[in-house]
Amino acid sequence: xxxxxxxxxxxxxxxxxxxxxxxxxxxxxxxxxxxxxxxxxxxxxxxxxxxxxxxxxxxxxxxxxxxxxxxxxxxxxxxxxxxxxxxxxxxxxxxxxxxxxxxxxxxxxxxxxxxxxxxxxxxxxxxxxxxxxxxxxxxxxxxxxxxxxxxxxxxxxxxxxxxxxxxxxxxxxxxxxxxxxxxxxxxxxxxxxxxxxxxxxxxxxxxxxxxxxxxxxxxxxxxxxxxxxxxxxxxxxxxxxxxxxxxxxxxxxxxxxxxxxxxxxxxxxxxxxxxxxxxxxxxxxxxx
Amino acid sequence: xxxxxxxxxxxxxxxxxxxxxxxxxxxxxxxxxxxxxxxxxxxxxxxxxxxxxxxxxxxxxxxxxxxxxxxxxxxxxxxxxxxxxxxxxxxxxxxxxxxxxxxxxxxxxxxxxxxxxxxxxxxxxxxxxxxxxxxxxxxxxxxxxxxxxxxxxxxxxxxxxxxxxxxxxxxxxxxxxxxxxxxxxxxxxxxxxxxxxxxxxxxxxxxxxxxxxxxxxxxxxxxxxxxxxxxxxxxxxxxxxxxxxxxxxxxxxxxx
Ligand code: HEM
Numbered sequence: 001x002x003x004x005x006x007x008x009x010x011x012x013x014x015x016x017x018x019x020x021x022x023x024x025x026x027x028x029x030x031x032x033x034x035x036x037x038x039x040x041x042x043x044x045x046x047x048x049x050x051x052x053x054x055x056x057x058x059x060x061x062x063x064x065x066x067x068x069x070x071x072x073x074x075x076x077x078x079x080x081x082x083x084x085x086x087x088x089x090x091x092x093x094x095x096x097x098x099x100x101x102x103x104x105x106x107x108x109x110x111x112x113x114x115x116x117x118x119x120x121x122x123x124x125x126x127x128x129x130x131x132x133x134x135x136x137x138x139x140x141x142x143x144x145x146x147x148x149x150x151x152x153x154x155x156x157x158x159x160x161x162x163x164x165x166x167x168x169x170x171x172x173x174x175x176x177x178x179x180x181x182x183x184x185x186x187x188x189x190x191x192x193x194x195x196x197x198x199x200x201x202x203x204x205x206x207x208x209x210x211x212x213x214x215x216x217x218x219x220x221x222x223x224x225x226x227x228x229x230x231x232x233x234x235x236x237x238x239x240x241x242x243x244x245x246x247x248x249x250x251x252x253x254x255x256x257x258x259x260x261x262x263x264x265x266x267x268x269x270x271x272x273x274x275x276x277x278x279x280x281x282x283x284x285x286x287x288x
Numbered sequence: 289x290x291x292x293x294x295x296x297x298x299x300x301x302x303x304x305x306x307x308x309x310x311x312x313x314x315x316x317x318x319x320x321x322x323x324x325x326x327x328x329x330x331x332x333x334x335x336x337x338x339x340x341x342x343x344x345x346x347x348x349x350x351x352x353x354x355x356x357x358x359x360x361x362x363x364x365x366x367x368x369x370x371x372x373x374x375x376x377x378x379x380x381x382x383x384x385x386x387x388x389x390x391x392x393x394x395x396x397x398x399x400x401x402x403x404x405x406x407x408x409x410x411x412x413x414x415x416x417x418x419x420x421x422x423x424x425x426x427x428x429x430x431x432x433x434x435x436x437x438x439x440x441x442x443x444x445x446x447x448x449x450x451x452x453x454x455x456x457x458x459x460x461x462x463x464x465x466x467x468x469x470x471x472x473x474x475x476x477x478x479x480x481x482x483x484x485x486x487x488x489x490x491x492x493x494x495x496x497x498x499x500x501x502x503x504x505x506x507x508x509x510x511x512x513x514x515x516x517x518x519x520x521x522x523x524x525x526x527x528x529x530x531x532x533x534x535x536x537x538x539x540x541x542x543x544x
Contacts (some may be wrong), residue, residue: 012458015406026414029346030421038410043543045341052343053321054334065350069452073361073407077399084388087381088460090502099466100451102409102444107465116480119469130437133420134430142423144541151423158420166413286474286481 004186007175011080016101016174023167033146043145044259066218075242095192104173105166111181112268114287122261129258135160136251161262200278212282219281223288226264229255333531335539342425342540346373349424353445355529358408362446363520373453375512377505380455405447412443424541432533435526442523449515455508463511464503470494 008017023256036044052058099107141150148155157193178184179192203222235252236242244252271277281288300306301313310321322336341347372387372394374380388393416436417426425433452463471477471494475484478492489501499506534540 012406014403015410019410022410022414026349029349030418033346034421045344045347047544048339048341048344049542049544051337052340053318053337055321055324055331057343058334058338059325059331061345061350062353063370065345065353069354069357069407070361073400073404076403077396080399081388081395082399082402083456083458084384084454085457088455088457088503090460090504092457094457094461097461097465100448102413102447102474103466106469110469115469115472116474116477120473120477120480127437127441130440131434134425134427134433137426140426143426144422144424145543146421147423155421160389162413162417162420214337262439 001187004175011083013101013174014076014080016171017166020171023163030146031148035146037145037147038149043147045145061270091153096177096181098173098177101170101174105169108169108173108177109265112265112272116286117288122265125258127260129262132254132258136255138246138251157259157262165262165265200225200276202279202282203277204282206275212284216281216283219279219283223281225255228258230260249278310508323469333535335535338539339542347392347542348540349414349418351411351418355408355415358411359523359527360403361404362401362408365397365404366516366520368397369401370516375509376455377455377508380453380508384454384456405450408443408455409447412440416440422541426541429533429537430536432530435530439523439526442519442526446515446519446523449511449519452503452508452511452516456543460503463507467494467497467503470497 007013033044033176066261099105106118106123109122112118113122137151137154139151139154141147142154176183176185178190180194180196182194182196184190202215202219207216207218209215234256235244247255266275268280271280279287294317294373301310310322314320325331325334325336334353369387372391375384384398389395391397402492409542418431419436448463448466451466452459471479471489471492473480473493475492476487477483478487478489489495495501497510498504499510
């Protein structure tokens with residue numbers, strides 16, 4: 001437990017502790033406004049649409065906000081010193097070695113995927129996906145006010161990605177990963193000699209496939225099927241719906257690809273934890 | 289007495305020197321409020337008037353503004369830090385130690401720089417979350433959202449390049465771990481899938497980032513220049529574009 005307290009109070013981890021309070025607060029703040037909008041059917045601030053002068057009204061707010069933030073920063077800087085450890089030494093690898101806290105969700109993904117996916121492809125897709133959001137979300141409603149009812153799908157997907165796959169993984173990576181990147185509960189002591197037996201097997205192995213070429217083909221079928229079956233089935237069932245007509249094929253493909261890629265992470269986590277699955281698809285060139 | 293003071297004030301505000309700097313008066317009229325914003329380089333990215341709901345903390349959370357404030361704090365404290373820091377493997381660590389123990393307010397300076405940088409990362413993530421929750425990326429703000437995503441990356445990269453500069457164990461290994469994945473880049477990394485034969489660890493993307501096969505003195509110099517010159521410049525340009533677009537897209541989004 002002491003090491004956990006030491007970890008939480010480490011100067012560089014203050015931002016994560018702050019996030020743990022800030023995120024629930026802002027979710028609560030926006031949820032209240034969204035609920036009001038959804039109940040009345042009128043955006044909660046619709047009545048405040050008249051114009052006011054930026055000077056003094058906005059500038060005053062900015063000024064007050066800046067003073068408060070500077071006060072917080074000032075107190076923070078007086079109370080807590082930035083860390084400085086021993087001089088760098090390439091021959092002394094600390095265990096665990098952690099990236100800066102804001103990259104720990106990515107480092108956490110390395111547990112479930114090979115570096116080329118977790119470190120390169122997925123970050124690239126996160127960026128591309130973020131930029132694509134305005135172009136694939138064609139719902140014109142819910143612009144400029146908080147609401148849940150008018151855009152439930154978009155909110156659910158983004159909030160899941162941001163809060164669970166980014167913030168929660170970051171917190172897990174910072175506080176619950178110890179030597180060897182093993183998982184340690186807060187009350188467990190960090191044991192640098194802990195050896196976790198690697199009993200992970202590939203998905204094809206679970207299905208009784210032992211031969212490499214068959215396993216390669218099997219993996220390909222599973223991955224291709226994962227990305228194809230759901231979208232094709234949904235398209236076939238709902239193709240005359242007005243929503244799909246407006247969305248168009250290209251947007252539909254992009255949305256379903258990004259969505260399924262995002263879901264692949266929690267799916268792989270569950271497979272790993274429940275069935276000890278290492279790879280879904282083992283090919284001579286790469287493993288997924 | 290009061291008359292005299294008034295006379296003096298009048299004299300100053302009517303003097304050629306004063307008039308050359310400040311063109312608007314101080315009467316309480318809408319015209320003056322407008323001029324105050326339009327004639328001030330620091331305020332002119334604002335429109336003269338905005339819709340009332342945009343003043344509410346509960347709508348914007350002030351997060352974009354706080355991100356910008358944090359950037360300004362790091363810029364000012366960063367310039368001061370540069371006076372005491374030399375980006376070489378021999379000096380870097382000791383310069384930071386010297387700063388902490390022997391420079392008046394050196395520790396405070398370093399703390400403010402570091403915590404403002406962390407604060408900026410927090411506030412930029414929350415800003416993005418707010419913009420998403422209010423659906424503010426929708427037409428006509430699609431492009432500004434894209435500019436924002438690039439700013440998000442730039443913020444991470446600013447913070448990451450700065451992380452190496454103290455040149456202690458924390459810095460060295462965080463950057464080592466953070467850049468390790470680059471070796472697995474498909475095609476361009478020497479351990480990545482589909483890497484051609486002649487991509488080795490001394491010419492792949494990780495080498496380009498680190499200026500070496502491991503984090504070393506040339507990495508320190510490279511990160512220093514990125515951190516103090518190249519990335520802040522890029523960030524400034526993108527922020528100017530971002531703020532300009534907020535205005536050109538019709539100001540802060542709102543109902544209607
Ligand atoms: C260095 C980083 C950034 C700075 C300094 C910054 C600053 C600002 C400021 C001051 C505003 C005015 C409204 C407000 O404060 O909320 C704003 C609006 C906006 N920002 Fe950012 N921003 C940054 C990053 C981002 C990111 C990461 C995104 C999204 C991915 C983004 C998207 C937007 C959009 C779409 C608006 C318009 C919002 C509306 O009309 O309601 N910005 N930004």
